Amino acid sequence: MKVMIIEDEMLLAMELEHEVETAGHAVVGIAATSGQAMALVGETHPQFAFVDVHLQDGPTGVDVGRLLAERQIPYVFVSGNIKKLPDDFAGAIGAIEKPYTVNGMANALAYLSAIIGGDESASPPASLVLAEDALRPQRFR
Template identity: 70%
Template sequence: MKVMIVEDEMLLAMELESEVEAAGHAVVGMASSSAQVPDIVRDGGLEFAFVDIHLQDGPTGIEVGRMLSGKGIPYIFVSGNIKKLPPDFAGALGAIEKPYTMNGMANALAYIDAVVSGDEGRLPPASLVLAQDVGYRASGR
């Protein structure tokens, strides 16, 4: 999968990048603010994104998520406070709460890869909180 990471804490972004690459995926872009996201999306080929709620330019991650959802790009939130998510999860597949373990992230990434590839029969790991009102489906929605 070609993955974008939207995270303003550089250490966490680099840690997540390492985990994504160790799982055999490619990080095609990293953004620390919402303003950087459109350029990465425009470059094309993006298949999935991890999005933090609070970025360098404020709590703009939800807006980033809505934009990704509008373009049909599946994503999950990675946040220290998932209670701040709107009830519809802004179109996200789900959320992973910080702090997360590397094992929890690896399990979530395997599940996400399966769902994005069309394997919807897989059970989600405990580390991933699924959106109750919105469900991304590989078929387009």
Template identity: 60%
Template sequence: MRTLIVEDEMLLALELEHEVEAGGHRVIGLASDLSEAMALIEQEQPEFAFVDIHLRDGPTGIAIGRHLASKGIPFVFVSGNVKRIPADFEGALGAIEKPYSSNGLQNALSYVQAILSGEALPTPPPSLITFEAR
């Protein structure tokens, strides 16, 4: 799965990149603000994205999520404060709260892969907060 990571804290972005690649997926780019994310979305056409809410240029992760949803690209918010996520989740499959565990992240990736593969909708893992569970 071609994955975009939108995260402004470089150590967290690199850790997330490692976890995504360890799960057998490809990271197509790292973005730390709105303009970088928009450019990567258009140039690389990700199949999935992890999006932090508060980025280098402010709380622009929500706008990035709206753009991804408008293009039909599934995404998950990753945030230290999930209360900042709009009530309707802006089209996200869910959210992962920081700090997250390696196991929780891998379970979320497996869930997303199952959805993208067209499998029957699996039960979301406990590490993934969904709109319905809120």
């Protein structure tokens, strides 16, 4: 899976990049601002994205998420305060709360990869808070 990381804290972005690559996926880009993220979406055509809510240019991750949802690119928010997400999760599959554990992120990534690949039998890990409509299979095809 081609994964994009939208995170303004470089150490966290690098850690997440390592986790994604360890799981056998390719990171196609890392963005720290909404402008960088929106440009990368068009350039790299990711199949999935991790999106922080608060980026270098403010709480603009939700705007990036809405763009991803419009383009039917599945994504999850990675945030220190998931209670501040919009009720509709801005089209996200769900959210992973910071700080997360390496094991929690690995389990979430395995689940996300499975459901995006069409495996509806996969069970969500405790590290992933799902949006209400996240399990609708047609969302990912």
